[in-house]
Amino acid sequence: MKQLTLLQSPEIIAIWIFVLSFAVCYLAMPSIIYVVRRKNLMDNPNGRSSHSQKTPTMGGIAFYVSLIFTLFFISSYDTNYMGINIVSGASIMFFLGLKDDLTGVNPSTKIVGQILATFILLLFGTELRIYSLDGFLWFDEIPFWFSLFFSCFVVMTIVNSFNLIDGINGSAAMVGIVIFGCFGYVFYQSEDIYYFLFSILCIGFLLAFLRYNLSSRKKIFMGDTGSLVVGFIIGVLALKFLSLPSLGLQKAYINPANKIWVLLAIVFIPFFDTTRVFIARTIRDGKPFKADRNHIHHVMIDYMGLSHGRASFLLATINLVIFLVVMLLNMIFSPIYLFASIFLIFIGLVLILFYFNKSYITRKSKQKIRKILNSSGLSKNNKK
Secondary structure, three states: OHHHHHHOOHHHHHHHHHHHHHHHHHHHHHHHHHHHHHOOOEEOOOOOOOOOOOEEOOOHHHHHHHHHHHHHHHHHHOOOOOHHHHHHHHHHHHHHHHHHHHOOOOHHHHHHHHHHHHHHHHHOOOOOOOOEEEEEOOEEEOOHHHHHHHHHHHHHHHHHHHHHOOOOOOHHHHHHHHHHHHHHHHHHHOOOHHHHHHHHHHHHHHHHHHHHHOOOOOOOOOHHHHHHHHHHHHHHHHHHHHOOOHHHHHHOOOOHHHHHHHHHHHOHHHHHHHHHHHHHHHHHHOOOOOOOOOOHHHHHHHOOOOOHHHHHHHHHHHHHHHHHHHHHHHOOOOHHHHHHHHHHHHHHHHHHHHHHHHHHHHHHHHHHHHHHHHHHOOOHHHHO
């Protein structure tokens, strides 16, 4: 009897789910790479790319396969039958991403797809609906229409922010692993086993993907096929986090009034990068959606000289550290003071990135001047 209880414990099941998810993704990836190469469905480098040669993409297909297959084994914990709604929404994002990787998708179609996927979650199930903000900014219970609007905003912001950090090898996967790890901790502490196992499932296929994404010989990108699905799942877990009862949050050592700021800490790097880039673009030329190489991962490899792997690991580490700091502060500070703390962290990171950006530009300018002087015979050596 004790042995049966041990085998049914969430910790043991989590290990099996992790292994299963990892194995499905790991074993599916070589076939995907083969087909993508055979059909020449490669990602071609452009002026903003961080890679220099054609690379297989659509690694997210393995994520989707792993998700569908592994969810079956945790369905007994899905007491409110939300799995079918989550899979339906994820399927919309999957096919949207697949089409984008193959032929491209205009932004308006992406937005409509994201809204549709979110509405499926909210209209056909009540588990992910946000009924209260628990005193955040003095708001408690919120009306249904505002809950729908706010939920769509949360999911769409997370999906698009996560999509934007997928710019170098390992960045989206490593940051995603940290995010799912943070959610896993919260759901484990709040005794929400289904979403705890869901988080572990996602860590499994992302770790398997890293084996190929960081490889020089078997490299593959997750593509929009992967980033949209993963971003959507993060959005789902964010809604579940926000809809947790006060008692569940307190079990995870979270002040219910601070749950918005804790969520912001969980997804800090995607949110920080998107906000910083959009503000910078708007100030520079009034075009916030104009693509450039000003994302935080670009700054790290272009200006700081870090490799893709080190830059990605640093981003994931920053995200984890900020989550831990906010978790320590949230039980002490009121929402206003916690917001001030996060804002100071935000400004501090902006200043650090600005310093490296300015240093890089200064160094490049000096190199150009030196090159011009050398070519014109005006350098000190030529004067002598």
